[in-house]
Structures are given as C-alpha cells and as structure tokens.
Amino acid sequence: MTFIATNARLIKVGQVAEILGIGTSTVWKYSKQNAGFPQPLSISARNTRWRLSDVEKFVDAKADSIH
Template sequence: MTLHQSARPQQSAELLGIGLSTLWRFAKERPDFPRPRKLSPRVTVFIVAELLAWRDAQVKEAA
C-alpha cells in the first residue's frame, strides 16, 4: 500500500490495528481523525497518508 492510495474502511481499520466499529466511532467523534471520502453511494475510503499521519501524531502525544 503506497501513501497516495486510498483504503476501504476494513483495510483502514487493519492498518491502524483497530476494529471496524472503532474506526467509525473515531470518524464520528474525534475531530482530529481523518475524514472518510465518499466515492459513490456505496463506496467510502480513507486516505492512507492521512491515517498514517494521524497514527504517528497519537504516538507523539503519548510520549
């Protein structure tokens, strides 16, 4: 997976090491979490580079 790719929700959750329901909860409740993009009525993706940047920021905040 390259940084310029998008990932479906299940792939995004696996990338972050969280469950699918947690991914959707973060998207709904956390203002700092990357926003999902609707490509069509039945296709939603997240941008991989945004997810990785968010993950890295969480590690820095915890340190």
C-alpha cells in the same frame, strides 16, 4: 467536482482498522465523533475510502503525543 491526486492511495475501512488495531465499527464511530480522526472520502453512494497518508499522519501524531 473534486479531484484527488493520482499518487494518493485510498484504502478501505478494513485496512484502516487493521492499521490502527481496532474494529471496523470503531473506525466508523471515531470518524463521526473524533475531530482529529481521519475523515473518509465518499467515492460514491456506497463506497467510502480513507487516504492512507491521512491515516499515517494520525498514527504519527498519536505516537508523538505518547513521548
């Protein structure tokens, strides 16, 4: 069994979409097709979450690549 650090904030697909300014279907598409995109964690059969820290790192990396 894998344990997640208690200080790791987990967010839903809608929150990921809002942070990135894209739709939820695009979040799912990118998570399957884009190797650099943050990968979701399967909490249960019907619950998936992303680490907020992973999403923030992704945003920072994209911002750095623009400059």
